Amino acid sequence: YVKSTKEILEKASKERYAVGAFNFNNMEFLQAILEAAEEEKAPVIVATSEGAIKYIGKGDIEAGAKLAVEMVRTYAEKLSVPVALHLDHGRDFKIIMAAIKAGYSSVMIDASHLPFEENLRETKRIVEIAHAVGISVEAELGKLKGIEDNVVEKESVLVDPEEAKVFVKETEVDFLAPAIGTSHGAFKFKGEAQLDFERLKKVKEYTQIPLVLHGASMVPQDVVKLANEYGAELSGAKGVPEDMLKKAIELGINKINTDTDLRITFVAYLRKILSEDKSQIDPRKIFGPVFEQVKEIVKERIRIFGSSGKA
């Protein structure tokens, strides 16, 4: 059934577990994510980036947001687990408004590339509008390295816990994504994986609100190996190790954004199936087994997050 992001995350924060926020761009990824949550009896957040809304709507933002909402509602109303739809990395005011109007449960205003005062002002503005219509808001402090849509951050800038205290108090934002060393995509760390747990602990203590980990994909090496065996070129791919995810959850992370793990699984098994079943031309016979694997990786992550059975 459909439930608000805020209710899902406040329960998770109280009970110290995390809920997956899985990105989708099409029907099959959405189906796999929702089936995984249902089988794990877990609450789940499904998310679209701004790019996903444009992709679903073929450039028409209102249509894309509307179709995303209707797909999620149509599937979710049949499920026994709570489902929320979230706008990931909102930056464009028009798209954030389109998501709110279409019926998203929560929106992220990602203004973390701006100086603190501007990020605070932008976030405050979206919070005022969203709260007026019962929608919750996520914001980001600090910078993730790498490319976030059209903003390239050369170095990650870790969150300042003192700034986080002021930011949350001033903006009344509902969830905060503190940058603690992760980055988007499959190549997260040059050397050893490293997260700043000290900062995370302080941010939780100072803000007492649900926290979000971006760039949290684990990039399982067996799946990377499989993809490479069938012609992908993903050497050096590295994600967040399981023990670090679990420690982050203990310290107060309640929403874990995951996109890359689903993408890598999709690519590995699509390559494998196409190379093995050379006469297959029915997309359902190709996508069926591929998304069965995507569902399994989502179930594995839901179990690691501790949200299995928490519906």
Ligand SMILES: O=C(COP(=O)(O)O)N(O)CCCCO
């Ligand atoms: O923080 C995340 C998830 O990051 P990832 O799955 O790449 O670790 N997201 O916001 C998902 C969209 C970013 C593109 O992957």
Ligand code: NA
């Ligand atoms: Na987000």
Ligand SMILES: [Zn+2]
């Ligand atoms: Zn992100």
